Amino acid sequence: MKIPHVLTVAGSDSGAGAGIQADLKACAARGVYCSTVITAVTAQNTVGVQGVNIVPEDFVAEQLKSVLSDMHVDVVKTGMLPTIGIVKVLHHSLKEFPVQALVVDPVMVSTSGDVLAGPSILAAFREELLPMADIVTPNLKEASALLGGLQLETVSDMCTAAKLIHDMGPRNVLVKGGDLPSSLDAVDIFFDGDDFYELRSSRIKTRNTHGTGCTLASCIAAELAKGSQILSAVKAAKHYIETALDYSKDIAIGNGFQGPFDHLLKLKSNIRNSFRKQAFNPANLFLYAVTDSGMNKKWGRSITEAVKAAIEGGATIVQLREKDAETRDFLEAAKACVEICHSHGVPLLINDRIDVALACDADGVHVGQSDIPARVVRTLLGPEKIIGVSCKTPEQAEKAWIDGADYIGCGGVYPTNTKANNITVGLDGLKTVCLASKLPVVAIGGINASNARTVMEIGVPNLKGVAVVSALFDRECVLTETQKLHGDLTQAAAMVK
Numbered sequence: 001m002k003i004p005h006v007l008t009v010a011g012s013d014s015g016a017g018a019g020i021q022a023d024l025k026a027c028a029a030r031g032v033y034c035s036t037v038i039t040a041v042t043a044q045n046t047v048g049v050q051g052v053n054i055v056p057e058d059f060v061a062e063q064l065k066s067v068l069s070d071m072h073v074d075v076v077k078t079g080m081l082p083t084i085g086i087v088k089v090l091h092h093s094l095k096e097f098p099v100q101a102l103v104v105d106p107v108m109v110s111t112s113g114d115v116l117a118g119p120s121i122l123a124a125f126r127e128e129l130l131p132m133a134d135i136v137t138p139n140l141k142e143a144s145a146l147l148g149g150l151q152l153e154t155v156s157d158m159c160t161a162a163k164l165i166h167d168m169g170p171r172n173v174l175v176k177g178g179d180l181p182s183s184l185d186a187v188d189i190f191f192d193g194d195d196f197y198e199l200r201s202s203r204i205k206t207r208n209t210h211g212t213g214c215t216l217a218s219c220i221a222a223e224l225a226k227g228s229q230i231l232s233a234v235k236a237a238k239h240y241i242e243t244a245l246d247y248s249k250d251i252a253i254g255n256g257f258q259g260p261f262d263h264l265l266k267l268k269s270n271i272r273n274s275f276r277k278q279a280f281n282p283a284n285l286f287l288y289a290v291t292d293s294g295m296n297k298k299w300g301r302s303i304t305e306a307v308k309a310a311i312e313g314g315a316t317i318v319q320l321r322e323k324d325a326e327t328r329d330f331l332e333a334a335k336a337c338v339e340i341c342h343s344h345g346v347p348l349l350i351n352d353r354i355d356v357a358l359a360c361d362a363d364g365v366h367v368g369q370s371d372i373p374a375r376v377v378r379t380l381l382g383p384e385k386i387i388g389v390s391c392k393t394p395e396q397a398e399k400a401w402i403d404g405a406d407y408i409g410c411g412g413v414y415p416t417n418t419k420a421n422n423i424t425v426g427l428d429g430l431k432t433v434c435l436a437s438k439l440p441v442v443a444i445g446g447i448n449a450s451n452a453r454t455v456m457e458i459g460v461p462n463l464k465g466v467a468v469v470s471a472l473f474d475r476e477c478v479l480t481e482t483q484k485l486h487g488d489l490t491q492a493a494a495m496v497k
């Protein structure tokens with residue numbers, strides 16, 4: 001399988017906000033393979049550039065040959081090209097190994113004001129590289145330098161510059177206005193030789209803008225490699241910059257005035273979630289209340305009234321299992337239950353309906369063997385949420401563990417009216433599954449005040465509690481029944497210890 005491939009020819013930034021490091025991260029974030037030809041190694045941080053060590057042009061040529069003679073590169077993107085010799089070497093390589101598109105970011109001065117490629121480079125840019133480029137992406141200072149010091153202060157000046165640079169031969173020009181002093185928005189001008197496009201995004205208030213230029217150019221290259229048209233590639237890249245800046249506006253890396261931003265925001269948001277993740281507490285399975293709309297209707301109670309009574313009676317986790325409710329009514333009830341549960345520190349799960357769980361920000365979901373697989377539920381809900389799976393066999397328990405579930409429900413232990421045609425596993429089946437399971441287990445199916453102790457007294461360590469439906473909700477007083485069951489379970493737990 002061929003995958004989209006960008007080759008970046010640029011300098012290394014030890015602080016990893018710009019240069020090669022930004023290019024690698026931007027391409028990774030956009031799902032594109034990125035190879036790297038390094039033209040210079042900079043000693044650089046959030047304060048500025050402390051040193052530059054230029055790679056000899058022969059060795060730049062050697063790197064280019066290694067990559068281009070072996071790999072299929074779709075798009076070449078250039079950043080810091082510190083010498084005329086390196087520009088010439090690149091020009092030569094691109095003649096020998098033509099690619100689908102060339103994106104030129106004419107890096108000259110870092111935002112910290114340090115020179116990365118001197119003015120002597122300008123002639124080589126104009127003569128060798130720009131005529132080959134599909135797009136060139138100067139910032140205000142670079143556009144001005146390319147045009148012999150022309151003053152650029154307004155959006156209209158940027159249009160003039162785009163047109164003049166277009167005359168040097170590139171097919172498209174993007175003049176970037178990140179540094180436009182008077183502008184509330186971040187405005188860039190795109191010119192394709194016929195039309196001007198004013199591309200605006202909100203200007204994010206942050207110190208973390210080091211590397212925006214490199215990232216923008218890499219992202220354009222990545223989108224081109226995936227087959228986008230140039231204008232949509234530029235728009236996608238600009239949108240990505242805006243999102244990444246917004247996401248990273250408060251991160252603190254380094255003590256200087258310009259910090260790097262965070263390219264891999266999607267990935268990081270998962271990692272951050274996993275830092276935040278409170279490990280599921282198996283003790284919550286102790287008295288697990290599962291609602292049933294039919295029963296509550298029969299006794300003239302709303303779901304919320306039933307849940308409140310169960311919690312006050314000592315339920316340690318609640319699952320809403322509303323098979324017949326209209327979705328919108330269910331969601332409203334679920335939102336109210338989330339509030340009640342959270343005010344008591346009790347987790348609330350939703351049976352089967354991942355959409356409802358997401359919409360009401362429930363603590364998790366319980367799924368059966370014929371529902372969406374737990375592995376998919378985990379992807380949809382992220383690492384923070386609780387996932388339970390109904391299992392009858394050790395194999396199903398093993399699979400639930402592999403899929404990233406937090407607990408399993410095992411049953412039916414006894415015959416029950418709440419599930420038609422449900423195979424009963426009995427106490428023996430329960431014990432077998434508990435002994436095999438790597439996850440904590442809650443027993444379910446026909447459990448009530450008269451048999452709960454017997455269930456708990458099978459005495460296997462990872463049986464953490466019982467789940468009940470009718471024993472709480474098919475009764476006149478949910479509060480009393482829950483209190484009674486809680487008392488029995490507490491006694492049984494004391495016996496087992």
Ligand SMILES: Nc1ncnc2c1ncn2[C@@H]1O[C@H](COP(=O)(O)OP(=O)(O)O)[C@@H](O)[C@H]1O
Pocket residue numbers: 111138139140176177178179186187188201202203204205206209211212213214216238241242245
């Ligand atoms: N604070 C900001 N908020 C939103 N977008 C920005 C901000 N600063 C720069 N950009 C955008 O980042 C991209 C790079 O622009 P610029 O900073 O001008 O280039 P360079 O990094 O080469 O100096 C442009 O699309 C610009 O509009």
Ligand SMILES: Cc1ncc(COP(=O)(O)O)c(N)n1
Pocket residue numbers: 010011012013018019020042044079080107109110111112116209210211212213214
């Ligand atoms: C190696 C290298 N390449 C490019 C830039 C420009 O990035 P910025 O203009 O965001 O400082 C940089 N600072 N370092």
Ligand SMILES: [Mg+2]
Pocket residue numbers: 111178209210211212213
């Ligand atoms: Mg910048």
